[in-house]
Amino acid sequence: MPQHDPAPAPPITRDPRDPSSSLQAALRNYHTLDVRFTGNGGEYFRIWIVSSLLTALTLGLYWPWAKARRLRYFWSHTLVGGEPLAYHGNPRQMFKGQALIGVLFLLYSVAGQFSVLGGVVALLAVAGLWPALFRSGMVFKLGNTSWRGLRLHFCGGLPEAYRAVLPFLLPLLGLVLLGTLAPQDAPPQDELGPWEWGALGLLGLVVVLAPAQWWSLKAYQHRHYMLGGLRTGFRATAREFYGLALRFLLMLLAGGALIAGVIVLLTPWLAAGGHPVLAMVLGVALPLAGGLAVFSAIWPWWQVRMQNLVWTETGSAQLRFISRLRLWPYLLLQWRNALLTALTLGLYRPFAAVATARMRLQSVQIRSRVDLEGLLVVARASPQEAAGEAAGDAFGVDLGL
Known part of the structure; x- marks a missing residue:
């Protein structure tokens, strides 16, 4: 898929209803903020191994503390314009x-x-x-991140x-309800009944609706990120998501x-050659190995394009x-990570996570027309900062989306 360079910014006008209107005096020509990741696999391995052991010993109760340590490490080693992020x-x-989700x-x-x-x-x-838990997680995660x-x-x-989720959650919920309410002792039928057709x-x-749901x-996430008085928008369309999903x-x-x-060609040849057992093993092993390959x-292609x-x-x-x-550097990195993780029985996972984060983060740039010093001065004097602080009172629910 061809890369999308941003279109020239439209003329900016002052609008008293626009929360960023007080920042218009800070506008300048575009300049670029590079994103760098300075994490080290050896450093993160020590954090990862201790967190994994404590999570296992506490039967999972330590997991939120382990996650907070991981986020603090990755955030503090992510530099935007030379300045690190921080997680609070x-x-x-x-x-x-997490206890709330578990109880539910x-x-x-x-x-x-x-x-x-x-x-x-x-x-x-x-x-x-x-949907309320999903929003709570976004408020918590963003409100506890600073630059x-x-x-x-x-x-x-x-x-x-709710508008972003429910129209697509309802068919999935209906499928689960249908499976729950369907009679379990119905006699087997040669033809599909109404429950099966439903x-x-x-x-x-x-x-069919999965790409639209994604x-x-x-769109809900990326239209509502804010730094000071600046709010992001999202120009991608559902049609583009369907195009990627179809490919x-x-x-x-x-x-x-x-x-x-390959199976159709090799299995009869092996069976005819007096190797029926090998043909049977091939019929089982080849689909598994081939499917994995x-x-x-x-999957890396999907991650890159998305x-x-x-x-x-x-x-x-x-x-x-x-x-x-x-694509190709990322694909080779994922193959290398998978091979080394398998050879080390999973101990290479923290090194793989650091290498993947470095490649993905350092492929991103931020183009700004705002004098960031002016933005910081205005935003720090704004009562909007309290919104970020208030996120500490929200449930720390992170659904990973």
Whole structure:
């Protein structure tokens, strides 16, 4: 996919309703802020191994503290314009958020054991809270991230979160409910019944809507990032997401067809040559190994194209991101990481995480028309800074999106 360079910024006018209007006097010509990552695999390995051991010894209870240590390390070694980010999240708040999610799913599991209706009600409650939890996580994560002492901010509202998620969550919820309510003791039938047809229809709808749902989530996120009075926008369209998804699916199908062709050609030849056992082993091992090889080649392609699309289309007239992550270097890095992780029985994982973060972060640049010193002065004097501080009171829920 060709890279998207940002279009020339439109003329900027003063609008008293625009929160960035007080910053217009700071506008200058574009200048570039490079992103660098200075993390070291050996340093992070020590953090990772201690956190992993403590998480295992505490049966997972240490996980929020482990995550906070990881984020502080990666944030502090991410330099934007030569200045590091900082993470201020409180692990105790993160623990409360994770405990809330655990309690909700425990209630769903327990309710389903006693009554089908109770399980359905609990599932509806969990699904109804999911958009609110997602927004809470974004507020917490952004509000506890700072650059040069200025807190970032997520300004997405709760109604917008529900509009971004529920239209696509409903078919998935319907599929789960159908599986829960369907009679379990029905006799087997030669033809599909109404329950099966309904499940297939909902499953197809979930698959068809998946790219639109991913676009909706990313649009909700990337339209509401704020630094001081600057708020980002998102220019990518659902059509572009569907284009990437279609190409991804076609590559998967092509890879599967290639593997199937090899099996069809080799299995009869081996069986005819007096190697039926080898033919049987090949029929099992080749799809697994081939499928893994195909996915290991196509998944990095998806990551590269998605990062370049999402971040290059994020920004505003004053501040814009550009991502130029290259496919072949990233693909070779992922293969190298996978091989060394397998050879070291997983001990290479922290080194792989550092190497991947370095390549992905350093492919991003930030183009600014704002005098950042003026921005910092204005933003620090603004009451909006309290919004970032208030994020420390939110549940530390991070759904990883």
